[in-house]
Structure formats: C-alpha cells, structure tokens
Amino acid sequence: MESTQPLSGDPIEARCTKCRKNTDHIIITMAEEEPLKVQCNTCSRQHKYRPPTAARKPAVRRAANPQVAERKEWEVLRPGMNGDKATDYSMTEAYKVKALINHPVFGLGLVQRVVGPQKVEVLFEDGKKTMRCK
Numbered sequence: 001m002e003s004t005q006p007l008s009g010d011p012i013e014a015r016c017t018k019c020r021k022n023t024d025h026i027i028i029t030m031a032e033e034e035p036l037k038v039q040c041n042t043c044s045r046q047h048k049y050r051p052p053t054a055a056r057k058p059a060v061r062r063a064a065n066p067q068v069a070e071r072k073e074w075e076v077l078r079p080g081m082n083g084d085k086a087t088d089y090s091m092t093e094a095y096k097v098k099a100l101i102n103h104p105v106f107g108l109g110l111v112q113r114v115v116g117p118q119k120v121e122v123l124f125e126d127g128k129k130t131m132r133c134k
C-alpha cells in the first residue's frame, strides 16, 4: 500500500510565504518522499515546499494526560496502601521507596522513587509530586 505517497499534480497544504499562511498548493515536482516544488492556489506563486506550520494556538497544556495516568495508577495502588502505616510527612525524615506518608495537604502518599539527593517522588491522589526529604 503506497497510495499515501503524494504525486506531482496532487493538492497539498503548504506554507506560503507570500500569503503568509498555510494554503492549498498543487505539487509541481516531487523529491524522494516530499514535495520539492509547489504552486500556491491562492497567489499562484511557485516555490519550494514548506510544510504547513502548526496553527498558533496557545500551547495546550498536555498535563491532563499524565494526570489521568497518575490517577489511574493511584486507583490501582490505593487498595494496597495501609493508611495506618503511613507516617506524617516531614522533610527532615528519610524515606524509602514504598514508604507511606501522610501529607498535611495532599493526604496519603506512596513514595515511588528517589529522584535525587534529598528528593523523592510521591504518588498522591492528586498525582505525583516531588517531595523533599532527608
């Protein structure tokens, strides 16, 4: 199946520097896999193919996805956490992986890994947070 390969004469969206936006173009010549030269349908100018630029929307924060993943992780791990064994969080305390802590703001948390000197990553119901420790 090589039907996705564009051919000369095919319409293609490209960046036109004269129109200063992405416009419909017709492929004039093809290079190996990419159009080499295209003609703008709007201003009829022929120029080197430039891929259409991404719409300049304000960068959408993609934080939602990791949060969903972390929430799922929490839901999977939560039944195995014995809240009675959690110790109150203190940054002067040393924590090991799998230790349970009680944070005054975030609540119950599971230490998941040591991320650096005096830092551990803790999974809370709200998601993962890096916490200071001894």
Ligand SMILES: [Zn+2]
Binding pocket: 016, 017, 018, 019, 020, 023, 040, 041, 042, 043, 044, 045
């Ligand atoms: Zn143009």
